[in-house]
Amino acid sequence: MSSVNIKWSRWFPLVPALALLTGILLVPLGKTLVDSVSTPAWTLKNYSNLFTDGVTMTVLGRTALTAATVTAIALLLGYPYAYLMTRVGPRARGILLVIVLIPFWTSVMARNFAWVIILQDGGPVQSLFELLGADHVVLYGTTAGVTIAMTQVMLPFMVLPLFSTLGSIDRRLLLAARGLGSSPTAAFWKVFWPLSRGGVMAGVVLVFTLSLGFYVTPALLGSPQESLVAQLLAQRTTLLLDFPAAGALGIVVLIVTLVLVAWANRVGGTVSAIGVVATSRPKDRP
Amino acid sequence: MTSPTKIGQVKTVQVDTGPALSRRRYTKVDPIPWWLKVLGGLVVAFFVLPTLVVIPMSFSDATTFQFPPKGFSWRLYENFFTNPVWLDALGNSFLVATLTAVLATVVGTAAAVALSRLQGRTAQFVRTLLMVPIVAPAIVVAVAVYISFLRWQLTGTVTGYVLAHTAIAVPYMIVSVTGALGGFDPQLLKASASLGASPLRSFVRVTMPLISRGILTGAIFAFIVSFDEVVIALFLRSPTFQTMPVQMYNSVTVEIDPTISAASSLMVAAVTIIFILPQLRRGRRGRRQESHADDT
Numbered sequence: 001m002s003s004v005n006i007k008w009s010r011w012f013p014l015v016p017a018l019a020l021l022t023g024i025l026l027v028p029l030g031k032t033l034v035d036s037v038s039t040p041a042w043t044l045k046n047y048s049n050l051f052t053d054g055v056t057m058t059v060l061g062r063t064a065l066t067a068a069t070v071t072a073i074a075l076l077l078g079y080p081y082a083y084l085m086t087r088v089g090p091r092a093r094g095i096l097l098v099i100v101l102i103p104f105w106t107s108v109m110a111r112n113f114a115w116v117i118i119l120q121d122g123g124p125v126q127s128l129f130e131l132l133g134a135d136h137v138v139l140y141g142t143t144a145g146v147t148i149a150m151t152q153v154m155l156p157f158m159v160l161p162l163f164s165t166l167g168s169i170d171r172r173l174l175l176a177a178r179g180l181g182s183s184p185t186a187a188f189w190k191v192f193w194p195l196s197r198g199g200v201m202a203g204v205v206l207v208f209t210l211s212l213g214f215y216v217t218p219a220l221l222g223s224p225q226e227s228l229v230a231q232l233l234a235q236r237t238t239l240l241l242d243f244p245a246a247g248a249l250g251i252v253v254l255i256v257t258l259v260l261v262a263w264a265n266r267v268g269g270t271v272s273a274i275g276v277v278a279t280s281r282p283k284d285r286p
Numbered sequence: 287m288t289s290p291t292k293i294g295q296v297k298t299v300q301v302d303t304g305p306a307l308s309r310r311r312y313t314k315v316d317p318i319p320w321w322l323k324v325l326g327g328l329v330v331a332f333f334v335l336p337t338l339v340v341i342p343m344s345f346s347d348a349t350t351f352q353f354p355p356k357g358f359s360w361r362l363y364e365n366f367f368t369n370p371v372w373l374d375a376l377g378n379s380f381l382v383a384t385l386t387a388v389l390a391t392v393v394g395t396a397a398a399v400a401l402s403r404l405q406g407r408t409a410q411f412v413r414t415l416l417m418v419p420i421v422a423p424a425i426v427v428a429v430a431v432y433i434s435f436l437r438w439q440l441t442g443t444v445t446g447y448v449l450a451h452t453a454i455a456v457p458y459m460i461v462s463v464t465g466a467l468g469g470f471d472p473q474l475l476k477a478s479a480s481l482g483a484s485p486l487r488s489f490v491r492v493t494m495p496l497i498s499r500g501i502l503t504g505a506i507f508a509f510i511v512s513f514d515e516v517v518i519a520l521f522l523r524s525p526t527f528q529t530m531p532v533q534m535y536n537s538v539t540v541e542i543d544p545t546i547s548a549a550s551s552l553m554v555a556a557v558t559i560i561f562i563l564p565q566l567r568r569g570r571r572g573r574r575q576e577s578h579a580d581d582t
Contacts, residue, residue: 009485010403017397017416017456024453025419025427028434035433077329084326087318096326099333105557106337107514109534110550114337116538117353117547124339124353152332213423215517220538230425237429238521247433250426261421 029254036247046248056232056249063229066147067211071158073151074207075200078158082199085159086167097163104156112220115149116140119221141223149217157210158203165199205264209257229253337554343547351544362548372545375533379513382444382529386451386512391505393452394459399493401460402467419454424517427454432521442524450518455508462507466500506560514553 036046050056085096103111118125119140129137139145169192177187215230222228227235233253236246339353347357366372401413419427431450432441440446470493478488494501516531523532530549537543 010400013396013400014412016393017460018412020393020449020453020456021416021419024431024449025422028430029426031434032430077325077332080322080325081329084318084322087322096330099330102333102337105510107531107550107553107557108516109514109531109538109546110340110553111337113534113538113546113550114340117339117343117351118336120351120353122352152336155329155333209421210423213425215425215428216535220535230423233425233429234521237432243433246429250429253423254426257421257423257426258418 029251032243032247033251035244036251039244046244047252049245050249050252059227059229059232062143062226063212066143066150066228067208069147070150070154070211071204071208073147074154074158075204077151078155078162078203079196079200081155082159082162082166085163086169100156100159103152108216111153112149112216115145115152115217115221119145119148140221143222143226146214146218146222146228149221150211150214153217154207154211157206161202161206162196162199165196165202169195202264205260209260209264212253212257340547340550340554343544344551346544346547349544350542351547362545365545366548366552369545372533372549375528375530378444378527379530382447382451383509383513385444385448386455387505387509389448389452390455390459390508391501394456394504394508395463395497395501397456398460398463398467399489399497402464402470403472416460417457420457424454428518428521431518435522441522442527444527446522447519447527447529448512450522451512451515452508454515454518455511458507458511459504462504463497463500466497466503470496510557510560514557 037044039046081096081100085093088096117123120126121138121140123140125139126137129135139148173191173195174187177191178184182190213230214228215234218228219231219234222231224231229249230253233246233249236242236249240246343351343353343355344362345358345360346352346355347359347361348355397416401409401416404412435441435446435450438446440449474492474496475488478492479485483491514531515529516535519529519532520535523529528536530553534546534549537546537549
């Protein structure tokens with residue numbers, strides 16, 4: 001066997017994976033792109049329409065706002081949680097990690113159905129608000145309800161990058177700061193927070209990006225009047241059958257996502273975190 | 287842990303079980319504040335409790351989604367296991383998920399093993415490319431796949447479902463197997479080759495046994511990814527062929543059929559058994575191994 005043959009034979013096992021990726025993903029996406037600029041004629045009309053149709057921009061704005069809210073809440077809840085994970089003993093840490101992964105691995109439909117029950121008119125959340133004195137709070141069918149449910153699913157993507165960053169910070173630096181006369185709050189903001197910024201960036205971009213593409217949660221818990229971009233995309237595809245217009249919107253969403261992901265990868269370096277979140281285990285040493 | 291990683295390069299979240307200072311000594315100097323524990327507890331509740339409401343709901347006697355559930359009965363489970371619509375959906379999901387797991391295992395393992403031995407820009411690019419299915423929004427993939435599958439007449443077919451689900455399951459498989467290959471010593475293959483084994487035989491007799499746990503984990507992930515996939519499935523469904531998540535979706539949006547709470551409870555129980563229990567067990571085993579390693 002010549003050396004060239006050996007070189008190529010090493011690539012050979014990749015062929016099925018690449019063929020599948022190309023056939024099922026790249027060709028359909030490429031076709032969508034070509035259709036969006038070539039139908040009905042070779043113009044960018046399908047794209048310029050997105051700006052002028054009066055609907056798309058509103059929906060995109062609402063989607064970005066929802067994603068930003070989800071990200072902010074996830075950071076507020078996820079940071080202390082990840083911090084707590086770095087402080088407790090190995091057994092408690094293992095349990096906290098499994099708990100983080102629960103929303104990720106419980107069935108998407110079961111989880112969304114659970115939120116329908118909880119948020120519905122007459123449901124437990126409404127009863128809770130009534131006990132607190134606020135009558136008839138309806139979260140079902142609102143963007144607020146969608147935001148709450150999305151935050152639950154997105155929290156793992158915030159917690160895990162944060163956990164891996166926070167865990168690597170040497171806590172003796174905090175003790176040093178305290179020893180030099182710093183208050184606990186000042187020690188946190190001047191020493192700990194700057195060191196954790198990489199993880200924060202990674203988590204924030206990851207959660208924001210993934211939140212842009214949610215379909216099932218807004219479709220089940222939101223309202224058609226306040227739809228998010230994924231619903232708009234689905235509607236244009238299956239109801240209006242306007243494939244080129246839907247394609248243009250889809251390509252825009254895809255490009256925004258991939259650019260954000262690539263950027264997050266350079267900043268925080270945890271993009272494959274999605275895969276890692278999915279396959280991470282409390283203990284993974286051979 | 288904080289060093290930058292390229293897309294697709296696999297990094298395992300490692301749980302450092304040995305902090306710099308012994309914990310007991312540490313907590314005296316630097317105690318965990320009470321409010322942090324309270325907040326942690328609330329987040330735990332936010333993670334766990336919402337999903338659990340499906341369980342009491344599944345024993346409800348009501349014909350609506352009312353909560354708290356009314357009465358107690360097994361009626362919803364009975365309906366789930368006798369109604370052909372639900373049974374067909376369950377069977378279809380099992381079929382698609384099993385085929386997906388098999389296909390993804392073969393394709394993904396081959397790719398992961400090949401990638402682990404390749405270096406350079408092209409390999410890096412391929413690695414990144416293969417991760418695209420998990421970062422691309424499901425809805426965009428679903429729309430693109432739907433439009434193409436309509437033309438190729440693959441909508442509503444087992445083949446269509448399996449191909450689409452395998453495409454999104456392969457990255458998980460690659461991540462899992464690559465993780466297992468992390469501790470693999472390539473010298474073993476040289477040894478095996480020097481003893482006269484062909485590359486295939488080396489793979490089957492040397493590599494595979496060593497990474498079998500990664501392969502098994504990946505296969506389980508692939509199965510769950512497919513079994514639970516709803517967005518693409520909603521687009522590919524046909525009146526004659528739909529999967530469990532799609533039937534569950536219908537029962538919330540169209541039919542208002544409380545049988546979904548039985549279905550949801552079963553799904554939650556199944557995933558807990560398949561996924562979370564082995565994790566807990568592996569956690570215990572890992573700790574044992576580590577304490578053993580410390581002794582030597």
